[in-house]
Amino acid sequence: MHICFLTNEYPKKGFPHGGIGTFVKTMAEELVKNDVKVSVVGINYTSDDEIEALNGVDIYRLKKNNVKGFSWYLNFKAINLKIREIHKQDPIQIIEASELGLAFLSKIKEIKYIIRLHGGHHFFAESEKRKINKWKGFQEKRSFKKADGFIAVSHYVKNHTEKYLSYHNKPIAYISNPIDTDFFKPIANHSAGNKIVFAGTVCEKKGIRQLIQAFPFVKKEFSDATLEIYGRDWFFPDGSSYIKMLEEKELPQLGEIVKDIHFHGAIPYQDIPKAYSEASVCVFPSHMETQGLVAPEAMAMEKPVVFTKYGPGPEAVKDYETGLLCDPYMPQDIAEKIIWVLSNSKKTEEMGRKARHDVLEKYGLTTILYKNIDFYNRFL
CATH class of the missing domain: 3.40.50.2000 (Glycogen Phosphorylase B;)
Structure with a gap:
């Protein structure tokens, strides 16, 4: 099996990342240990292309385009080209992204596309009492239509998201994010105060x-x-x-x-x-x-x-x-x-x-x- 994760947040030394980056790193390295090939594709923090293999995970960081008004198009174009290149060399079976991640992805017939619900635009806009941004809302709806299945990291995110977006009767599972309990384990520390x-x-x-x-x-x-x-x-x-x-x-x-x-x-x-x-x-x-x-x-x-x-x-x-x-x-x-x-x-x-x-x-x-x-x- 070859799984490709789409994220710009895969941890990189010297740059901050969020929970999605932590999740993908933890899951990707564990999948590799179980004989699953894993690639990660995303936009780099810098204007350079970078390719590296870390702990068996192939990471493709594509140079960031900052052309005003067209950066989204150019970045997705680069991602689509890289996915086709990787797929040609070593066929991908699964592509996984977060809520907006499939919006402008060109689907390949042999690949199945999964959205993992980490908390999308509709989810957080409602909870933070913000108006839905029409552009982001459009992307999220378009992305959901392209998915072949969904994974919710909590019952709450599944139930709350479906108030605003349709899962289109596609398969959906509840699977929480993992915790590396060998990395996060009790440490004796007697700091003062x-x-x-x-x-x-x-x-x-x-x-x-x-x-x-x-x-x-x-x-x-x-x-x-x-x-x-x-x-x-x-x-x-x-x-x-x-x-x-x-x-x-x-x-x-x-x-x-x-x-x-x-x-x-x-x-x-x-x-x-x-x-x-x-x-x-x-x-x-x-x-x-x-x-x-x-x-x-x-x-x-x-x-x-x-x-x-x-x-x-x-x-x-x-x-x-x-x-x-x-x-x-x-x-x-x-x-x-x-x-x-x-x-x-x-x-x-x-x-x-x-x-x-x-x-x-x-x-x-x-x-x-x-x-x-x-x-x-x-x-x-």
């Missing part, structure tokens, strides 16, 4: 602003608490920085405790477990997620986690059993959950052990791998 760790893109939908607003409530109870923020910056349509907005509008209201809030920026993927290991509690108060990788990653390390009670949050966390669920729009509720964790170390130790066991059962790499292979085989 009460560290609150956030990881993810620093943007509004991840709830970071409300987490910062919750911090003063925590400091009243635990004066040694610090807030450690790991993740890349997000930029508004006008190019302005979200972190700069926080520094100008939110942080000045905190007074002297602002010195205990630390923005670390994006860190290499291999360093994420160390960041989690130093946490007294990992907090991810997202306004919306499709599944969310960071919560189960931290849970796999037996860390107490505070996750969102909305969307797929209850699918990932059993409240007060494997973690805590919060209202991400209410800073005081976020603070109360953090304070509970910091006040109940013995209970949270047991919670951490249950959390890892739960992750092993629900998100274990081998289990998820074979679910994916079984679904792919249905089309071959």
Whole structure:
């Protein structure tokens, strides 16, 4: 079997990537270990073509075109040409993309096309109370019509997406994103103080602003608490920085405790477990997620986690059993959950052990791998 993933986010040293990149890397390398050929095709971060093989995965990064008004056409043209080239040399059986990924792809008769629901434009526009962008909405509908099947990473994303888009009576499976529980495993670390760790893109939908607003409530109870923020910056349509907005509008209201809030920026993927290991509690108060990788990653390390009670949050966390669920729009509720964790170390130790066991059962790499292979085989 030869599977080709379409993504611009495959991890590249020195450049940030999101959850899709993490998923594709984890799944691709595991597929290769099980004698499946894997190619990854996407647009490069730079204006160069790059080809490399990493851990058995063939990665094709195509030079980025920036011609105003035509970049989308030129980029898709390059992707189509590369796919045909790869297919001619070593026939592809499955192409997988996220929601918009098939919009302008030229279909090849011998190939089956899968969309994995990571959270598309319709999904997040509704949850963030934004209007549907007509151009992106058009692309997503066009992409869904071209798919031969779908994979949803949570029941919530499947059910919520079908309110706006049709699956056209094509096969659809629920398969969560895997967690590499050998990479994310308990690490003994006795760092001083009460560290609150956030990881993810620093943007509004991840709830970071409300987490910062919750911090003063925590400091009243635990004066040694610090807030450690790991993740890349997000930029508004006008190019302005979200972190700069926080520094100008939110942080000045905190007074002297602002010195205990630390923005670390994006860190290499291999360093994420160390960041989690130093946490007294990992907090991810997202306004919306499709599944969310960071919560189960931290849970796999037996860390107490505070996750969102909305969307797929209850699918990932059993409240007060494997973690805590919060209202991400209410800073005081976020603070109360953090304070509970910091006040109940013995209970949270047991919670951490249950959390890892739960992750092993629900998100274990081998289990998820074979679910994916079984679904792919249905089309071959």
